[in-house]
Amino acid sequence: MEGALQRQSEERDSGIMTTQPSADEVSHLAVDIGGSLIKLVYSSIDPNDGLDDKGKKSSEEFSRVPNDNNDYPVLCGRLHFAKFETSKINDCLEFISSKQLHRRGRWHHEASGQDKDIIKATGGGAYRFADLFKEKLGVSLDKVDEMDCLVSGVNFLLNAVHPEAFTYIDGREEYVQIDHNDLYPYLLVNIGSGVSMIKVDGDGKFERVSGTSIGGGTFWGLGRLLTKCKSFDELLEMSHNGNNRVIDMLVGDIYGGMDYTKIGLTSTAIASSFGKAVSENKELGDYSPEDISRSLLRMISNNVGQISYLNALRFGLKRIFFGGFFIRGHAYTMDTISVAVHFWSKGEAKAMFLKHEGFLGALGAFMSYETHGLDGKITA
Ligand SMILES: Nc1ncnc2c1ncn2[C@@H]1O[C@H](COP(=O)(O)OP(=O)(O)OP(=O)(O)O)[C@@H](O)[C@H]1O
Numbered sequence: 119m120e121g122a123l124q125r126q127s128e129e130r131d132s133g134i135m136t137t138q139p140s141a142d143e144v145s146h147l148a149v150d151i152g153g154s155l156i157k158l159v160y161s162s163i164d165p166n167d168g169l170d171d172k173g174k175k176s177s178e179e180f181s182r183v184p185n186d187n188n189d190y191p192v193l194c195g196r197l198h199f200a201k202f203e204t205s206k207i208n209d210c211l212e213f214i215s216s217k218q219l220h221r222r223g224r225w226h227h228e229a230s231g232q233d234k235d236i237i238k239a240t241g242g243g244a245y246r247f248a249d250l251f252k253e254k255l256g257v258s259l260d261k262v263d264e265m266d267c268l269v270s271g272v273n274f275l276l277n278a279v280h281p282e283a284f285t286y287i288d289g290r291e292e293y294v295q296i297d298h299n300d301l302y303p304y305l306l307v308n309i310g311s312g313v314s315m316i317k318v319d320g321d322g323k324f325e326r327v328s329g330t331s332i333g334g335g336t337f338w339g340l341g342r343l344l345t346k347c348k349s350f351d352e353l354l355e356m357s358h359n360g361n362n363r364v365i366d367m368l369v370g371d372i373y374g375g376m377d378y379t380k381i382g383l384t385s386t387a388i389a390s391s392f393g394k395a396v397s398e399n400k401e402l403g404d405y406s407p408e409d410i411s412r413s414l415l416r417m418i419s420n421n422v423g424q425i426s427y428l429n430a431l432r433f434g435l436k437r438i439f440f441g442g443f444f445i446r447g448h449a450y451t452m453d454t455i456s457v458a459v460h461f462w463s464k465g466e467a468k469a470m471f472l473k474h475e476g477f478l479g480a481l482g483a484f485m486s487y488e489t490h491g492l493d494g495k496i497t498a
C-alpha cells in the first residue's frame with residue numbers, strides 16, 4: 119500500500135480522486151456526514167481501477183477473495199476515499215451524481231430495486247440531510263449509529279490493514295505491529311469537530327466513556343476568527359512557522375526563567391495557554407497569525423491528550439488510538455498529543471495514530487452492508 123491515505127486526501131481537497139471507476143464498476147457507497155466534513159467510501163470491482171496516470175495506486179485494495187460459492191463479499195475490490203466540507207454538501211451530491219456512485223453497477227443486477235436506492239450513512243448529517251439526498255439523488259439513507267461505525271471502522275483497520283497504526287515519537291513515525299490476541303481493551307479518541315472517547319473491549323463491544331467539545335471545530339473556528347485565514351490547511355500550515363512562546367505564558371515566565379522542579383514542570387512548559395496576551399499591552403493585530411495558530415493547535419492537542427490520558431487511567435488502558443480529521447497526519451499535532459500522553463502517564467500509556475484517521479466512521483458504515491446483509495453478497 120502506498121503512502122498515508124490522509125495525505126492523498128489532503129491533496130484532493132475537492133474530494134476528487136485521480137481516477138474514478140465507471141458507474142458500472144462501483145459496488146457500494148457509504149457516507150459519514152459530520153459537523154465539519156463529509157467522508158465517502160466506495161468500492162469498485164475492476165482490478166485495473168485505482169491506478170493514477172503514473173501507474174501508482176490512488177486508492178486501497180482489500181484483497182478479500184470470492185468465497186466457495188463464487189460470491190464476493192462487500193469488502194472486495196478497491197476502496198476509494200473522498201471528502202468534502204459539510205457546508206459544501208451540494209458539491210458532494212454533485213460528485214456522487216456525476217460518478218453515479220449511488221447507482222450500484224452491473225455487480226448488482228440481482229439486487230432488488232429497493233436495495234439499490236439505499237445507501238448506508240452515519241454521522242449527524244445522516245439525519246440532517248436525509249431529505250436532501252432523497253430529493254437530489256432519489257436515494258434513502260439507511261442510518262447507522264456513529265459510535266458503532268467508528269468502532270467497527272477502527273477494528274477492521276487494526277485487524278485487516280497493515281501497516282495502519284503508528285506512534286509518533288521525536289519526529290519519527292514508527293509502525294506498530296498489532297497483536298490480534300492482545301488488542302483489547304483500548305481507548306479510541308476520535309477528534310472530529312468535537313471529541314469522542316470510546317473504550318473498546320472487542321468487536322461491537324464498547325462504551326463511549328467521555329467527550330469534549332474542545333476539538334477540531336474549536337481549532338478551525340477560533341483560528342479562523344483570530345487569524346482571518348481562509349482554509350483549514352492554511353491555518354495548519356501557518357502553525358508550522360509560528361512560535362507559541364510569544365503568546366503562551368510559560369512556567370519560566372512566572373518563575374523568572376527557572377524550572378519548577380518540585381512539581382515536575384520545566385521552565386519551558388506552558389503554564390497558561392494564551393496567558394501572555396493578558397499581561398502585554400498588545401492588540402490581536404500585534405500577534406502574528408502564525409504564532410496564534412501554533413498556540414491554538416498546541417492548546418487543543420494538549421487538552422485532548424490530557425483528557426485522553428485521564429480516561430485511559432480511569433479504566434486502566436495502556437493503548438490510546440487517535441483518529442478524526444483534526445490530526446491530518448500533522449507532525450506538530452501528533453507530537454503534542456504524544457508528548458502530553460507520555461508526560462501525564464509518566465511513559466505508561468502510548469499514543470497511536472491511524473493512517474486512515476478521518477475515515478473510521480465512513481468505513482464502519484461501509485462495512486455495515488456486510489453486517490446487516492442489505493444485499494450482502496454479490497454474484498460474480
Ligand atoms: N479541509 C478541511 N476543512 C475543514 N476542517 C478540516 C479540514 N481538514 C481537516 N479538518 C479538521 O477536521 C475536523 C473534522 O474532522 P472529522 O471529519 O473527523 O469530524 P466531523 O465528522 O466533521 O465532526 P463530528 O464527528 O464532531 O460531527 C475539523 O473540525 C477540522 O479541525
Ligand SMILES: CC(C)(CO)[C@@H](O)C(=O)NCCC(=O)O
Nearest residue numbers: 310311312313314328329330331
Ligand atoms: C456530537 C458528536 C458525537 C458528533 O459527532 C461529536 O461532535 C462529539 O463527540 N462532541 C463532543 C460532545 C461532548 O461529549 O461534550
